Amino acid sequence: MLPVAVVGVSIVDFSIAVATGVALGLASTLLSSIYLHRGLAHNLVVYRRPLERCFRILTTWALGINARKWVAIHRLHHAHSDTRRDPHSPRFYSGLEILRTGKMLRTFPDSRAAALASDIPDSSSLAPTIGPGVVLGALLLQLGAGYGILAGLAWVLVSKVSGSGIALWCHRHKQEGRPIYESINRPRLALITWGESLHANHHSDPRRLNLGDSHVADPGYLCVQIMARAGLATIDDDCATTRECDVQ
Numbered sequence: 001m002l003p004v005a006v007v008g009v010s011i012v013d014f015s016i017a018v019a020t021g022v023a024l025g026l027a028s029t030l031l032s033s034i035y036l037h038r039g040l041a042h043n044l045v046v047y048r049r050p051l052e053r054c055f056r057i058l059t060t061w062a063l064g065i066n067a068r069k070w071v072a073i074h075r076l077h078h079a080h081s082d083t084r085r086d087p088h089s090p091r092f093y094s095g096l097e098i099l100r101t102g103k104m105l106r107t108f109p110d111s112r113a114a115a116l117a118s119d120i121p122d123s124s125s126l127a128p129t130i131g132p133g134v135v136l137g138a139l140l141l142q143l144g145a146g147y148g149i150l151a152g153l154a155w156v157l158v159s160k161v162s163g164s165g166i167a168l169w170c171h172r173h174k175q176e177g178r179p180i181y182e183s184i185n186r187p188r189l190a191l192i193t194w195g196e197s198l199h200a201n202h203h204s205d206p207r208r209l210n211l212g213d214s215h216v217a218d219p220g221y222l223c224v225q226i227m228a229r230a231g232l233a234t235i236d237d238d239c240a241t242t243r244e245c246d247v248q
């Protein structure tokens with residue numbers, strides 16, 4: 001193996017770049033879990049206005065996600081899980097198609113999103129295009145070209161594994177060698193997905209904020225609880241919506 005000095009790579013800078021990317025990936029997944037999913041899509045938690053604003057700006061400009069479209073796609077997923085009308089069922093879409101969440105969001109019709117998620121404010125159509133570029137630009141400025149790109153790749157990798165991985169691995173399992181398409185819990189992924197991989201628990205009752213059970217804790221729920229205790233969020237099981245059940 002070549003000594004690190006020979007190939008011009010500082011092990012410290014390399015580690016910082018990878019750690020930065022992984023931390024950004026985990027933060028992105030946490031934001032998706034506690035804001036987009038449990039907050040907006042299911043109305044299980046309401047955040048105080050300054051924090052909600054902050055989450056909305058980060059979702060739009062850092063992750064480049066159109067929140068209204070994300071919620072619309074998720075509500076369709078609940079209404080038509082594991083059928084041809086499920087927008088990201090591993091039964092009907094390839095892994096590559098499911099991983100390309102950006103394309104899925106871009107091509108989802110505005111009118112359909114408005115009909116399915118009229119309660120979610122529409123976000124800038126510009127942000128989903130340049131949003132992740134803002135973060136990548138900051139990484140390049142902070143870490144330099146090589147390490148900045150490395151951190152960006154780590155960010156994308158962790159975000160994809162923990163985000164799209166839910167659709168890929170939590171709706172497909174094998175029984176006697178045959179693929180079965182239905183929601184399933186993946187406890188080993190619970191830490192990096194902030195509990196979202198406890199997916200059968202979620203589908204069994206989408207109004208349940210705590211996705212954990214007697215075998216495994218839900219880290220996303222713990223985060224929401226901490227925010228609620230700090231007065232930054234209100235947990236109200238009664239405000240949970242059943243809207244997704246009405247989606248056609």
Ligand SMILES: [Zn+2]
Pocket residue numbers: 077081171183199203
């Ligand atoms: Zn699902």
Ligand SMILES: [Zn+2]
Pocket residue numbers: 037041042074078202206
């Ligand atoms: Zn859901």
